[in-house]
Amino acid sequence: MDTKKLFHAIVVIGMTTAAACSSSSPDPGQDAAADSGGGGNDSGGNKDVAVADTGGGGNDAGGDGFVAWLGC
Amino acid sequence: MATTPAATGSSPGLAAKAWWHRADANAQSFATVRDDVIDALEPDARAQLASVWQKRAGLELQVGIGFAAIAGGLVEEGVIQPVIELVTGAVRDEVRHAEISASLAARYRGDETIDWPEPVKTMIPAFAPSTGRFRSTLRVIAQCCINETLACAVLEACVAQGKSPLVRAGQQSILSDEIDHARAGWAHLASPFVSADDKRALGPWLRRLLAGKLDALLDEAAPLPGEAYPDHGMLSRETFDEVIHSALNDVVFPGFDAAGIDTTDARAWAKEKS
Numbered sequence: 001m002d003t004k005k006l007f008h009a010i011v012v013i014g015m016t017t018a019a020a021c022s023s024s025s026p027d028p029g030q031d032a033a034a035d036s037g038g039g040g041n042d043s044g045g046n047k048d049v050a051v052a053d054t055g056g057g058g059n060d061a062g063g064d065g066f067v068a069w070l071g072c
Numbered sequence: 073m074a075t076t077p078a079a080t081g082s083s084p085g086l087a088a089k090a091w092w093h094r095a096d097a098n099a100q101s102f103a104t105v106r107d108d109v110i111d112a113l114e115p116d117a118r119a120q121l122a123s124v125w126q127k128r129a130g131l132e133l134q135v136g137i138g139f140a141a142i143a144g145g146l147v148e149e150g151v152i153q154p155v156i157e158l159v160t161g162a163v164r165d166e167v168r169h170a171e172i173s174a175s176l177a178a179r180y181r182g183d184e185t186i187d188w189p190e191p192v193k194t195m196i197p198a199f200a201p202s203t204g205r206f207r208s209t210l211r212v213i214a215q216c217c218i219n220e221t222l223a224c225a226v227l228e229a230c231v232a233q234g235k236s237p238l239v240r241a242g243q244q245s246i247l248s249d250e251i252d253h254a255r256a257g258w259a260h261l262a263s264p265f266v267s268a269d270d271k272r273a274l275g276p277w278l279r280r281l282l283a284g285k286l287d288a289l290l291d292e293a294a295p296l297p298g299e300a301y302p303d304h305g306m307l308s309r310e311t312f313d314e315v316i317h318s319a320l321n322d323v324v325f326p327g328f329d330a331a332g333i334d335t336t337d338a339r340a341w342a343k344e345k346s
Contacts, residue, residue, distance in 0.1 A: 001225060001228055001229055001232070001315060001318060001319075003225070003318055003319060003322030003323055004322070006224060006225060006228070006319070006322075006323050007322060007323045007326060007327070009224075009251055010221055010224060010251060010254045010255055010258060010323065010327075011221075011258045011323065011326070011327035011330060013255055014254070014255035014256070014257065014258030014259040014262070015258050015259060015261070015262040015330065015331070017154050017155075017255060017259040017262075018152060018154070018155070018258075018259040018260070018261075018262035018263045019262060021152045021153060021154050021259075021263070063195055063197055063284065064197050064199065064214075064280055064281065064283070064284025064285075065197060065214070065284035065285035066135070066138040066195075066196070066197060066211075066214055066215045066219055066285070067131055067134035067135055067137075067138060067194060067195065068131075068135060068138075068215070068219035068220075068223065068285060069128055069131045069132065069135065069223060070219070070222055070223055070226055070285075070289060070312075070316075
């Protein structure tokens with residue numbers, strides 16, 4: 001296994017992705033202005049957006065690991 | 073529920089080409105892909121490897137649910153566009169991985185239809201007492217920077233030793249997605265949504281995140297399921313341990329170092345496990 005290649009392919013490129021995004025992000029003000037005439041996003045309606053309470057406390061019953069396949 | 077591999081493996085819009093085209097670019101369907109390595113196995117061995125792949129199909133769906141939970145937390149707490157694109161894409165990718173795994177299980181069984189995984193409760197770690205944005209980051213680290221990064225190393229080793237064309241094709245296809253899933257974690261750590269204070273606080277958490285997934289795996293000495301069949305992409309326990317430690321020391325820990333997260337205690341944990 002060539003771990004140097006793996007490090008570059010995963011870590012370096014991943015971090016570069018974030019850097020590129022930060023340097024080319026559009027002006028948030030422009031986005032807001034462009035969207036000002038829009039029709040909203042149903043926030044006052046009856047859509048249940050809190051699907052599965054994903055930001056909440058979790059349900060791991062004390063465990064600290066996500067389910068993952070690691071060759072076993 | 074049974075369905076045909078061809079029906080789910082080549083759905084228009086999901087992928088330009090079905091994964092099994094990596095084994096035979098001219099094949100018209102999954103069933104027509106030739107694999108003499110699988111076909112040469114005795115029935116008992118085929119049943120054993122079918123069981124391994126069927127179990128994996130269920131695990132892949134659960135991994136997808138993990139990504140769904142992570143995506144929800146990131147949307148609520150803050151995330152850059154490329155990361156949420158990768159994380160939400162991972163939900164669908166993992167469903168595709170389940171289809172690949174179930175298809176390979178069917179091939180080992182000699183069935184024309186796949187068995188879709190049974191419903192199962194999926195646990196999402198709470199990482200108490202963390203809350204809010206910090207917990208969201210912990211979940212990204214656990215799933216992407218640790219699990220998916222290590223999975224890339226494991227899959228690379230599986231592909232390197234495997235000789236079955238279909239198994240190699242499936243593992244290569246999964247690996248290509250796992251690289252993106254791992255990148256999402258490192259991209260998030262480098263984003264403005266993980267502060268310098270967060271990074272200082274993350275160092276002491278690494279041991280817990282590593283142990284939560286890896287203690288049971290690295291403490292176990294029994295042979296891995298299917299390890300008697302290296303030509304079928306199955307790693308031995310010894311090789312598995314080597315790959316994990318190598319990936320931790322050469323990829324994961326240097327990644328955390330690059331992100332500005334203290335790995336002193338994490339490296340000590342890894343040394344205890346070697």
